[in-house]
Amino acid sequence: MSNSTSDLDEPIHVVPYDPAWAGLGRALAERLAAGLRGLPGAVGLPGAVGVEHIGSTSVPGLAAKPVLDVQVGCAPGDVDMVVAHVRALGFEDLGESGVPGRRYLRRRAEQPANVHVVALGGGLWTDNLLLRDHLRAHPEAAACYARAKREAAAATGRLLAYSAHKAATVAELLAEARETGA
Template identity: 40%
Template sequence: MTTGKPIVIADYDPAWPAKFVAERDLIVRTCGHGAFVSIEHVGSTSVPGLAAKPIIDMMPGLRSLDDAPPLIRLLESIGYEYVQAFERDTPSGPGMPFRRYFRKDERGERAYHLHAVEVGSSFWVEHLLFRDYLRAHPEAAAEYARIKYELAAAFNTDLTPSSDINVGYTDRKTEFVEMIKARARAELR
């Protein structure tokens, strides 16, 4: 039995890009201008017009994962929680040892996800490829929104109260995401 908060998909909010910029600027002021190669706005909130969970996904690009440890304390000082457990395998899936994951709440609700990875890594490349394809193809973004609304209705609770993912919801989206990434790679050829 699942417990926890319902999955909320919100219509696109034109304030999302400004929220990203404000938070990115706070991170840069806190961690220093040279801490990251780049900080990208990824995920559904980065695609104009796309419905999304109202959580801003950010992808800070590191030169090396070895650069991450001193940044943890700095990010925690501005409200981020470092979730090291997601680097290891769990019953719900494989871990991501190539990513340093942080989350931040505002007013008791999840507001930001931070996925710190090495620039040029497959995680980095694939997330930008997916985002950029959806930005360039509004019909694909509309189809993705339809799928997310349907899945949110079918899988309307998180796995646990502290979880960031609902395995059923996430797994069902994966087929569409992989199809879009394949189309994007084909366009690049």
């Protein structure tokens, strides 16, 4: 497992929405879910694991980094088993990478993708789905986020600075999502 900032930080760019992202995200989520169903232990039980396409590539029409984000929710005791499964699919484990309660894995070969392993039903799980669903349901919020993403990418060009640059917008949109319920 790698967890240094230099390992995590990478060049980024934001591109217009690609309609193929929906199918690619769904396929990756299904591939992860199918493999996890076959594992022994709690993750093999129905309902004990969740897999969702999240992030900007999951929001129709939203500009994004051309990197899929998939969230895997599981019981805290199953995290290492889930991470081992995701690593076997060619993903690099970068540990928590500055987000307590999340294991971050990435793959840059094939279709670039990130996998976020979090507690199923926990705060990170809920917030990621709430923000995604809010952006899907509110085009004006998605447009605001797209502007913030383009500005952050143009101003920084690297993942960590990009994330920091748009953090206030993400917090505002998440607050809106909590108020409206989606």
